[in-house]
Amino acid sequence: MKKLYITRLHAISTIILLIVLITSNSVMAQTFTDSNLPIVIITTDNDPNTNLPLEILDDPKILATMKIIKRPDGTRKFLTDQNTTSFLNYSGRIGIEIRGSSTQTLPKKQYSLTTLKSDNTSKNNVSIFGMPSENDWILNGLGFDPSLVRDYLYYYMSRQMGNYASKTEFCEVVINGDYKGLYVF
Secondary structure, X not given: OHHHXXXXXXXXXXXXXXXXXXXXXXXXXXOOOEEOOOEEEEEEOEOOOOOOEOOOOOOOOEEEEEEEEOXXXXXXXXXXXXXXXXXXXXXXXXXXXXXXXXXXXXXOOEEEEEEEOOOOOOEOOEOOOOOOOEOEEEEEOOOOOOOOOHXXXXXXXXXXXXXXXXXXXXXXXXXXXXXXXXXXX
């Protein structure tokens, strides 16, 4: 009986391992093209020496262009929508840097953004996702929140109780063509 139990356990473990391996490989092979959430596309300026996109560092902020796709009717958003003005919640210049202290060591970075006017130096107060006009914004990568809802839920509950709390919006982030994942704006 003991031998039969080990054999069944071994078979079940093998099946689970195969399912995990097959599923994880298929997920990694997928290309991000669309989402039910708003899509934030950030393209950093090119380094004049290498003609490659500048790396986002802790300091100083580097210049970039940001487009936020959010269809007015709430339907699914596609990366190809970035060229349709009516689907853009924001399209303009930004300064961007990595933010945080301990979160800088995590693979998924958090970012601090400043919306800029076309002169690339003057701050530009804008409303994003219907939030109050501002020029300082955060892309929170939720690095220490495996559930990905803790901060969002706390802010929401605080607002529902009549207390001040930052307004937030879940979004998908793409930087220089690389999908970075789910963030809170």
